[in-house]
Amino acid sequence: MITLNDWLHDEVRKIGKDYSSHDEVAMYDESHAKFRDVPKENNELLDTLSVKPGESLIDFGCGTGVFAIEAARRGLKVIAIDISPAMLSYAKSKATDLSVDSINFVESGFLNYQHLSGPVDYVTTSFAFHHLPDYWKAIALKNIYNMLKDGGRLYIQDVVIEEENSIENINSFIESQEQLGGEFLRADAIEHFKDEFSTYDWVLEGMLERAGFTVDSKESISNLVARYYCEKIT
Numbered sequence: 001m002i003t004l005n006d007w008l009h010d011e012v013r014k015i016g017k018d019y020s021s022h023d024e025v026a027m028y029d030e031s032h033a034k035f036r037d038v039p040k041e042n043n044e045l046l047d048t049l050s051v052k053p054g055e056s057l058i059d060f061g062c063g064t065g066v067f068a069i070e071a072a073r074r075g076l077k078v079i080a081i082d083i084s085p086a087m088l089s090y091a092k093s094k095a096t097d098l099s100v101d102s103i104n105f106v107e108s109g110f111l112n113y114q115h116l117s118g119p120v121d122y123v124t125t126s127f128a129f130h131h132l133p134d135y136w137k138a139i140a141l142k143n144i145y146n147m148l149k150d151g152g153r154l155y156i157q158d159v160v161i162e163e164e165n166s167i168e169n170i171n172s173f174i175e176s177q178e179q180l181g182g183e184f185l186r187a188d189a190i191e192h193f194k195d196e197f198s199t200y201d202w203v204l205e206g207m208l209e210r211a212g213f214t215v216d217s218k219e220s221i222s223n224l225v226a227r228y229y230c231e232k233i234t
């Protein structure tokens, strides 16, 4: 009998940016600081979710671990998941340096992670969901739905494309990234749209609804970046 496992998308195969490279990982925080205020983002998110000590949170695509560490410092029980061993090792050593030892780091991904320890209060993912092609985004959202408690919250921040003037907007974005970070951020932005799987806002919103989520609010940071605050209501 054929099962999903026979044709499951290989989420570990490199598509686009190579986060298995230790050099790439070492420059990640510094390069992102050129166009994001990550500590502010993380604190605003935790404040907006009104997290309380003892609650549980899964962060998919945790990268260098800065959000997971901040969440753990606020007393959350955090599972930080990433497919990249290089990212995880960097994140773990950062957590150790900061004496944060409560995070459960897991080498896995949106599609392969098996959550066995009871439903959680929050699932978050920032700039990672676009690594999955659309069909697989929908499967991942259904998995996430099953990981959450009733009333649990899902937060997605990502590059999400507004349809109107999308080509002009992407061209301007690539130019502005070049102004902020030279050839490195220009190439990074081009690779994003050429090889990775950012989708239209209406596609992602349709998937969220079909997976069973209610979108409580959407914050458009620009015509290419959005934050979705969603809720599992059964």
Ligand SMILES: C[S@@+](CC[C@H](N)C(=O)[O-])C[C@H]1O[C@@H](n2cnc3c(N)ncnc32)[C@H](O)[C@@H]1O
Pocket: 011, 012, 019, 032, 060, 061, 062, 063, 064, 081, 082, 083, 084, 087, 108, 109, 110, 111, 125, 126, 127, 128, 131, 132
């Ligand atoms: C652009 S970084 C985002 C890191 C961090 N969340 C942030 O906001 O800066 C994308 C991360 O997602 C990870 N990733 C890629 N595909 C993934 C998947 N299928 N499941 C989980 N993580 C994935 C990459 O290894 C990388 O660490």
